[in-house]
Amino acid sequence: MSLETAPTSQENIGRDEDLVIEIESLTKEYRLGAETVRALRGIDITIRRGEYVAIMGPSGSGKSTLLNILGCLDRPTAGTYKLGGKDVSKVSDDELSEIRCQKLGFIFQSYNLISQLNVVENIEVPLFYQGVDPRVSRERAVELATLVGLGDRLSHRPTQLSGGQQQRVAIARSLANDPLFILADEPTGNLDSATEAEILAILNDLHRAGKNIVMVTHEERIAGVASRVIRLRDGLVVSDKNERDERLAASASAGPAEGRSA
Amino acid sequence: MIGYRFRRTTILGVRSLGLHKLRSALTALGIVFGVSSVIAMLSIGEGASYEAQEEIKKLGSQNVILRSLKVLEQTGSAANQDVVSYGLKWKDYERMQSTMPHCRFIVPMRVIPTEARFGRRALEAQVVGTTPEYHDLGNVSLARGRFLSSNDRDYLRPVAVLGAGIARALFPAVDPIGQEIRLGQFYFTVVGTLAETGGASGTGGSQADDRNRDVYVPLESLNARFGELIVHVETGTRTMENVQLHSIIVSLVDDRYVSAAAADLEALLKRYHRVADYQVIVPLELLRQRERTKQIFNIVLGSIAAISLLVGGIGIMNIMLASITERTREIGIRRALGAKRRDIVLQFLVETVVLSTSGGLLGIVVGVAIPWIVEASTKMPTIITGTSLVVSFGISVAVGVIFGIYPANRAASMDPIEALRRE
Numbered sequence: 001m002s003l004e005t006a007p008t009s010q011e012n013i014g015r016d017e018d019l020v021i022e023i024e025s026l027t028k029e030y031r032l033g034a035e036t037v038r039a040l041r042g043i044d045i046t047i048r049r050g051e052y053v054a055i056m057g058p059s060g061s062g063k064s065t066l067l068n069i070l071g072c073l074d075r076p077t078a079g080t081y082k083l084g085g086k087d088v089s090k091v092s093d094d095e096l097s098e099i100r101c102q103k104l105g106f107i108f109q110s111y112n113l114i115s116q117l118n119v120v121e122n123i124e125v126p127l128f129y130q131g132v133d134p135r136v137s138r139e140r141a142v143e144l145a146t147l148v149g150l151g152d153r154l155s156h157r158p159t160q161l162s163g164g165q166q167q168r169v170a171i172a173r174s175l176a177n178d179p180l181f182i183l184a185d186e187p188t189g190n191l192d193s194a195t196e197a198e199i200l201a202i203l204n205d206l207h208r209a210g211k212n213i214v215m216v217t218h219e220e221r222i223a224g225v226a227s228r229v230i231r232l233r234d235g236l237v238v239s240d241k242n243e244r245d246e247r248l249a250a251s252a253s254a255g256p257a258e259g260r261s262a
Numbered sequence: 263m264i265g266y267r268f269r270r271t272t273i274l275g276v277r278s279l280g281l282h283k284l285r286s287a288l289t290a291l292g293i294v295f296g297v298s299s300v301i302a303m304l305s306i307g308e309g310a311s312y313e314a315q316e317e318i319k320k321l322g323s324q325n326v327i328l329r330s331l332k333v334l335e336q337t338g339s340a341a342n343q344d345v346v347s348y349g350l351k352w353k354d355y356e357r358m359q360s361t362m363p364h365c366r367f368i369v370p371m372r373v374i375p376t377e378a379r380f381g382r383r384a385l386e387a388q389v390v391g392t393t394p395e396y397h398d399l400g401n402v403s404l405a406r407g408r409f410l411s412s413n414d415r416d417y418l419r420p421v422a423v424l425g426a427g428i429a430r431a432l433f434p435a436v437d438p439i440g441q442e443i444r445l446g447q448f449y450f451t452v453v454g455t456l457a458e459t460g461g462a463s464g465t466g467g468s469q470a471d472d473r474n475r476d477v478y479v480p481l482e483s484l485n486a487r488f489g490e491l492i493v494h495v496e497t498g499t500r501t502m503e504n505v506q507l508h509s510i511i512v513s514l515v516d517d518r519y520v521s522a523a524a525a526d527l528e529a530l531l532k533r534y535h536r537v538a539d540y541q542v543i544v545p546l547e548l549l550r551q552r553e554r555t556k557q558i559f560n561i562v563l564g565s566i567a568a569i570s571l572l573v574g575g576i577g578i579m580n581i582m583l584a585s586i587t588e589r590t591r592e593i594g595i596r597r598a599l600g601a602k603r604r605d606i607v608l609q610f611l612v613e614t615v616v617l618s619t620s621g622g623l624l625g626i627v628v629g630v631a632i633p634w635i636v637e638a639s640t641k642m643p644t645i646i647t648g649t650s651l652v653v654s655f656g657i658s659v660a661v662g663v664i665f666g667i668y669p670a671n672r673a674a675s676m677d678p679i680e681a682l683r684r685e
């Protein structure tokens with residue numbers, strides 16, 4: 001399987017251009033009746049090109065809120081969110097739509113395919129809103145469907161596909177607009193462990209092909225595949241480190257690790 | 263680019279309507295009925311008033327018609343008298359001729375119902391005594407021969423011009439011109455026949471409805487032969503009437519003099535008649551009244567039909583609201599994948615407009631078919647005007663837009679996060 005679908009348009013040597021996401025003292029408050037709920041209470045996160053980040057946290061930690069803001073579906077109450085160097089924390093609804101359209105790829109827990117459209121048409125949806133010529137977008141959709149292993153099911157409807165296949169379509173769709181990063185919300189939450197492994201393998205392949213992935217999950221096992229884990233609790237970042245490398249380091253030098261951990 | 267997107271959106275809309283064929287068809291049906299009832303009602307209304315107007319037009323819009331009226335409550339011991347005398351007098355006619363301005367001509371008429379006979383064939387006819395000017399009123403046209411002439415009048419010639427019905431009945435095979443027929447007990451020579459006239463209203467005989475059963479003779483000839491008294495024999499009673507003229511048609515040079523002339527005539531008659539044993543009819547005023555009635559009629563019919571369109575529109579809105587609730591998730595997905603609010607508005611608006619437009623087109627077909635069926639089965643005339651087609655179709659499109667805006671806006675204003683969360 002070849003994943004060289006992301007034509008890295010320019011060589012990015014400049015340090016700032018490497019920054020995909022820059023979040024500074026981001027807060028989000030909701031008003032629930034008379035009460036004000038502070039879902040995010042000042043978060044700083046920077047994500048560089050090519051990172052595979054897992055955002056973890058128990059329910060109520062604010063990770064869904066963060067996901068919505070990262071996905072440009074919602075705006076922060078305060079703080080800044082720069083996406084590819086552009087501040088998107090105070091733009092209009094139409095501009096947010098435009099950003100989602102041009103720069104983001106979504107993968108949802110429940111796949112969120114449109115049931116009346118077939119595989120190719122579902123993959124084409126983001127391209128439709130970009131105004132891509134139908135012949136071009138169709139060609140690209142077929143290419144992406146083939147890439148995720150659904151080349152023989154192009155005109156199937158979502159209801160005719162298994163959960164794993166549907167999620168593959170969703171992955172293909174998230175790649176259609178060649179996004180800055182892919183935002184995956186519990187991508188394997190509805191799948192059995194065999195299919196889960198398949199989907200994670202695809203994501204891993206995408207990562208190795210240079211794609212940025214931000215994945216929200218509450219399962220340690222899933223977060224383990226990411227190169228970096230950000231843990232949230234009560235609206236704050238409580239830990240942010242490269243856990244995979246640490247684990248590798250830990251298993252490589254099992255002896256001296258005891259002394260270090262003290 | 264915009265055109266392309268619009269086309270794709272339209273295709274998308276038609277496709278999602280196609281997913282619920284029955285539902286879409288039923289929704290469009292509301293518009294079909296609305297549009298077709300607008301067209302059908304207006305065409306039937308138009309047809310009815312057209313017929314009435316044609317009748318009035320036959321009376322002549324520049325004419326004032328005076329008719330003798332039998333007054334039942336006669337003063338004194340009139341009821342005991344053998345001879346009932348009433349109506350317009352010869353003198354009235356003469357006074358009018360000498361005093362009325364702006365007159366083209368004044369045509370007096372006296373009508374005697376009697377039997378017309380040729381050989382063994384006989385039938386009831388209205389013998390109308392009149393002047394040669396009658397022909398110039400333009401109510402009748404000659405089929406053969408000539409109309410009455412001034413010589414006929416001057417020499418009291420016994421000549422007659424037959425209405426088409428009489429001519430056909432008395433002379434099914436023979437050329438009527440030059441033949442002698444008997445009217446009552448007098449012989450008249452046929453000099454001409456009239457063409458068939460349509461419609462049921464005539465000015466010829468004052469009471470006669472069918473001009474095709476008229477026989478026209480010179481008024482002077484009629485008076486000279488039949489005398490002044492008309493004898494009606496009914497079961498057990500015999501009444502005699504003395505009516506000098508049954509009607510007078512005053513034809514003016516232009517229809518703007520009609521109202522003034524009618525007032526003058528009324529004043530003139532009032533001065534010489536003790537009781538109002540006459541009637542002044544102004545076809546132009548009848549026509550104007552008809553126009554007003556027609557307008558009201560059209561407004562009433564139109565609004566009844568428009569209400570059904572409104573109901574159809576509400577049906578569309580209702581279905582779209584349900585459809586949006588059903589498709590909340592789809593809306594959320596589309597928004598997340600980059601659809602702007604206006605893309606969602608357009609998507610749903612296209613659906614309602616497609617529904618109402620196709621309903622409107624079908625409604626035109628049905629709306630044209632209904633008057634056709636009505637006309638074929640009841641002989642009621644119907645007129646489909648181009649305006650009613652354009653207007654009702656335009657309204658149906660407008661209904662789609664107006665009743666689509668609210669649901670579409672509601673769909674577009676949904677929070678994508680909420681919409682995605684919905685099952």
